[in-house]
Amino acid sequence: MERAGSSTSRPVMLAIAGDSAAGKTTLTKGLVDALGADRITSLCVDDYHCYDRQERKGLPFTALHPDCNYVQIMEQHLQLLATGQPVLKPVYDHDTGQLTRPELVEPTEFVIVEGLLPLHTRLAQACFDITVYLDPPEHIRREWKVKRDTTKRGYTPEQVLAELDKREPESEEFIRPQRSAADIVVRFGPIEARQDPPDTPLSAELTLRPTVRHPDLTGVFRESDRRAMHLKLKRDEDGRPVEGLHVHGYVPREESRLLEKAIWAELDTESELPSTLGHIGEDTRSEPLAITQLLLLYHMLDSVR
Structure with missing residues (x-):
């Protein structure tokens, strides 16, 4: 089957899995904004819930x-x-907790599928070209969920925390095992070895498994300050050697911006580096998020070259 784009018909499929409030929608939105909705179709598999919020209370x-x-x-x-x-x-x-009218989804050049269970089965996994799992530290994810659900979904902090505790066994049984099916595991969090102030932006650690071909960043590292990003060999959860890419949140934006331009140049594309990367809401920008999105764009665009 040929790929979508020119004389092709099969899109590049990207999965972004993770627990509730792990950052899936934020990561996806930056990718869609970067290339445009005319090139990327995005959908959330949480739409496949069988029951609405009220019905679930009795289950x-x-x-x-x-x-x-x-x-x-x-x-x-x-x-x-x-x-x-x-x-x-x-x-x-998600705002009302209700199941609404179905919608027609037509795939474009790229399809991003995000949600709780996109990698739950082997059949689902086989549909994707690139798979990602978001794995923030649990205390950070809980903070994100409390903030989101109290400001956007009308819950109290106590209700959110109680629901998190109720969900924990199923997170352990069904959500976290998807981590092992991912080509790339992304973890936004503080650098444990550093004693940075509380307001220091979160860094990102990307586990790059050899299940897909990752971009060669050798030239990028020669041109950039390694304070912004470094690559090292580490052991995966099963003991196998993998690459760990560390993107540092404490680095000034000017240095990260040079790194982003160097990565984008490796793609040898005529288009400008997208300015929409790294945005969290309207007023906040994360350089590690921007570089993570940029590396995923690299994978997506490289798949159609």
């Missing part, structure tokens, strides 16, 4: 459980999208 499991999701329909739709075919996707409204 013995939460939205994280596969039995609370139409997993087989999700698999069918992923297969169709991966072969360039449209799907009529269900819609779950």
Whole structure:
């Protein structure tokens, strides 16, 4: 099957999996804004919930459980999208907690699928060209979820924390195992060995597994200050050697910007470096997020060269 774009019909498929409030939507939005909605189709597999928020209150499991999701329909739709075919996707409204009218999704050159369970089954995993798992430290994810759900979804902090505790067994059983299926594991958090002030921007550590071909950053490291980013060999959770890419949040933006330009130049593209990368909301920018998004764009664009 040929790829979407010129004489092709199969899109590049990217999965972004992770627990609730791990940063999946923020990461995805930056990628879509960078290339444009005319080139990237994005969807959230949380739309495949079987029950609305009110109905789930009487169930013995939460939205994280596969039995609370139409997993087989999700698999069918992923297969169709991966072969360039449209799907009529269900819609779950996170703001109201209700299931609403389904929508037609037509794949473009790239398809980004984010959510709780995009890598839950082997069949789903096989639909993707690139797979990512977001793995922030648990205390940071809990802070993010409390902030999001109290400001955007009308919950109290006590309600959010109680729901997190209720979900924990299912996070352990169904969400975190997807980490082992990812080509790239991204962890936004502080650098443990440094005693940075509390307001220091979070850094990012990317575990780069040899399941896909990663960009050769040798030339980039020669041109940039290694304070902004460094690469080292480490052991994965199963003991196998992998590369660990560390992007430092404490580095001034000027240095990170030079690094971003060097990475973008490696793609040998005529377009300008996207200015939309790294944005968290309207007023905050994260350089490690920008570089993470840039590396994912590298993977996506390199797949169609």
